[in-house]
Amino acid sequence: MDYTIEAERGRAPLPPSKRLWGFWEYTWANAALAIATWGFLIGGSLSLVVDVKNGLLAIITGNILGVLLVGLAVSISAGKYGTEQYTFMRSVFGHNGSRLIYFFAMILLTVGWLVVLGIMFGRSIDSAISVVAERDPQPSGWHIYLITLVAIAITAFIVAKGPTSIKVFNTIVAPALFLVMGLMIYIFLKDSSVSEILALPALGQPFDSHAVNFMIAVEINIAAGFSWWPYIGNLSRITKNERVAFWPNLIGIGLAASLGEAVGLIGAIKFGNADPTQWMTEAGGLWLSFVVLLFVAFANVTSMANILYTAVVGLRQMFDAILKKFSWEWLVVGFCLVPAITLFVLPGLYDGFLTFLVWTAALYSALTGIMIVDYFVLRRQHVELKDLFVEGKSSRYYFTAGFNLASMAALVLGCIVFTVTFNPLTFEHTSYFRFTTASLLAAAVSAVLYWIFSLVFTLPRKQGGYSDFEQLTHHHFTKELKSND
Amino acid sequence: MNTASSHNVTAEELEFQTERNTVCDSFAGQEGHYQPGQLTRVEYLAVGFLLVATYIFTLVVQ
Numbered sequence: 173m174d175y176t177i178e179a180e181r182g183r184a185p186l187p188p189s190k191r192l193w194g195f196w197e198y199t200w201a202n203a204a205l206a207i208a209t210w211g212f213l214i215g216g217s218l219s220l221v222v223d224v225k226n227g228l229l230a231i232i233t234g235n236i237l238g239v240l241l242v243g244l245a246v247s248i249s250a251g252k253y254g255t256e257q258y259t260f261m262r263s264v265f266g267h268n269g270s271r272l273i274y275f276f277a278m279i280l281l282t283v284g285w286l287v288v289l290g291i292m293f294g295r296s297i298d299s300a301i302s303v304v305a306e307r308d309p310q311p312s313g314w315h316i317y318l319i320t321l322v323a324i325a326i327t328a329f330i331v332a333k334g335p336t337s338i339k340v341f342n343t344i345v346a347p348a349l350f351l352v353m354g355l356m357i358y359i360f361l362k363d364s365s366v367s368e369i370l371a372l373p374a375l376g377q378p379f380d381s382h383a384v385n386f387m388i389a390v391e392i393n394i395a396a397g398f399s400w401w402p403y404i405g406n407l408s409r410i411t412k413n414e415r416v417a418f419w420p421n422l423i424g425i426g427l428a429a430s431l432g433e434a435v436g437l438i439g440a441i442k443f444g445n446a447d448p449t450q451w452m453t454e455a456g457g458l459w460l461s462f463v464v465l466l467f468v469a470f471a472n473v474t475s476m477a478n479i480l481y482t483a484v485v486g487l488r489q490m491f492d493a494i495l496k497k498f499s500w501e502w503l504v505v506g507f508c509l510v511p512a513i514t515l516f517v518l519p520g521l522y523d524g525f526l527t528f529l530v531w532t533a534a535l536y537s538a539l540t541g542i543m544i545v546d547y548f549v550l551r552r553q554h555v556e557l558k559d560l561f562v563e564g565k566s567s568r569y570y571f572t573a574g575f576n577l578a579s580m581a582a583l584v585l586g587c588i589v590f591t592v593t594f595n596p597l598t599f600e601h602t603s604y605f606r607f608t609t610a611s612l613l614a615a616a617v618s619a620v621l622y623w624i625f626s627l628v629f630t631l632p633r634k635q636g637g638y639s640d641f642e643q644l645t646h647h648h649f650t651k652e653l654k655s656n657d
Numbered sequence: 658m659n660t661a662s663s664h665n666v667t668a669e670e671l672e673f674q675t676e677r678n679t680v681c682d683s684f685a686g687q688e689g690h691y692q693p694g695q696l697t698r699v700e701y702l703a704v705g706f707l708l709v710a711t712y713i714f715t716l717v718v719q
Contacts, residue, residue: 554689
């Protein structure tokens with residue numbers, strides 16, 4: 173049994189000597205993951221809320237806030253201990269609690285994105301054909317469903333082949349997407365100056381208040397930043413140390429995602445359609461549009477393969493006892509049945525994807541706040557690794573029947589605070605939303621509540637191994653004092 | 658140790674668990690000491706400053 177392979181499967185920590193990535197390798201890996209087609213979608217959605225200038229400001233600020241906070245919650249511990257967030261989460265939510273969180277944080281998100289990106293694949297193909305056939309695109313035609321199913325099937329095939337085939341796609345698609353975005357920027361600037369582009373108005377504005385519209389745009393981008401929560405831990409654990417695990421997120425994910433969103437925003441406003449598969453039909457000449465749309469279609473498959481692979485690896489880690497009798501291929505196929513069915517149950521997911529994105533932020537913002545408090549405040553950055561891999565009452569992280577009730581309660585309350593502050597369905601909001609945003613408020617509230625619940629409930633019961641760390645830090649502190657004397 | 662797979666463990670699995678425990682022990686042995694590449698207080702302050710400055714910027718710009 174190869175230790176490194178088992179560690180990659182989440183069954184053990186990866187020691188620093190077996191980690192691959194330095195600063196720039198991780199930056200590139202991050203950028204390659206972030207430079208994805210969903211950036212066009214998010215940017216396009218922003219065009220329905222704010223103009224180009226405010227949209228660009230919202231993209232930069234929202235991504236900085238979201239990516240930094242997620243990095244604090246996930247990447248630093250992953251870089252230190254070589255464990256990804258789903259394993260690490262056992263110290264926060266308990267073994268069973270982390271399984272429950274995994275289900276909501278990973279399965280629902282992955283299924284949602286697979287449907288959204290699959291439909292984007294379908295619409296891109298339809299638009300590419302419409303360009304050549306000189307007909308109007310039919311984004312709601314029945315054939316879109318069929319092509320989406322084909323996209324899910326292709327994705328399943330690639331992922332079933334294993335990580336090597338995904339790496340091949342990533343190696344080709346990520347640099348090519350950078351080129352496509354550069355080409356788009358060239359097309360934007362061909363007949364307009366920078367100042368003219370910055371002056372372009374929004375396609376629509378949901379509310380009269382400029383401040384509220386701007387903060388909704390910031391909220392969408394914080395949500396986009398938070399949506400890296402399920403993925404960056406798996407990458408950060410392969411880095412050599414904490415510093416390498418943390419700062420490249422800002423450069424790789426922050427900048428690359430911002431670039432894609434900026435192109436999506438400007439393209440949508442310039443060509444008058446929020447859907448990138450529609451405005452791209454007008455962006456270039458006949459054959460240029462055709463080639464770009466075909467490329468975007470297949471780039472979606474690469475993004476789908478990345479998230480599906482991460483989800484199935486996590487699924488196997490979390491439910492090893494139940495799923496170990498199934499082969500990797502059958503797990504992939506079984507997982508893909510869910511988005512294939514969801515496509516027909518929720519056909520409006522693509523057009524309403526912003527709602528989906530904001531819903532996920534409700535969960536990730538609360539998770540982020542709780543994980544930051546647990547690791548930095550309650551545990552002072554010390555976790556007993558062995559107990560992350562031990563099931564049952566002998567583990568420090570058993571809590572109550574495998575659930576940390578304090579973190580579970582704080583999580584639920586954080587999500588409630590989010591939805592009360594900003595309704596993801598209707599975008600109705602409270603008066604204080606423009607000052608707090610929903611994500612930042614939910615993260616802060618869940619963090620404070622978790623801290624209080626832990627002090628009142630968990631620590632007095634000596635659950636979670638927190639007292640051990642108090643003793644450890646006290647021991648080191650007194651030892652240092654003595655050595656100073 | 659009562660691990661998830663402690664029942665029906667093979668010799669190979671036991672060997673893996675032993676290696677895992679060794680790795681975990683080596684991590685535990687380094688706790689409380691500065692480790693290479695560990696973020697410094699200045700870096701944490703920089704993160705805090707960046708977060709606060711960005712947040713204030715959004716309030717000013719709106």
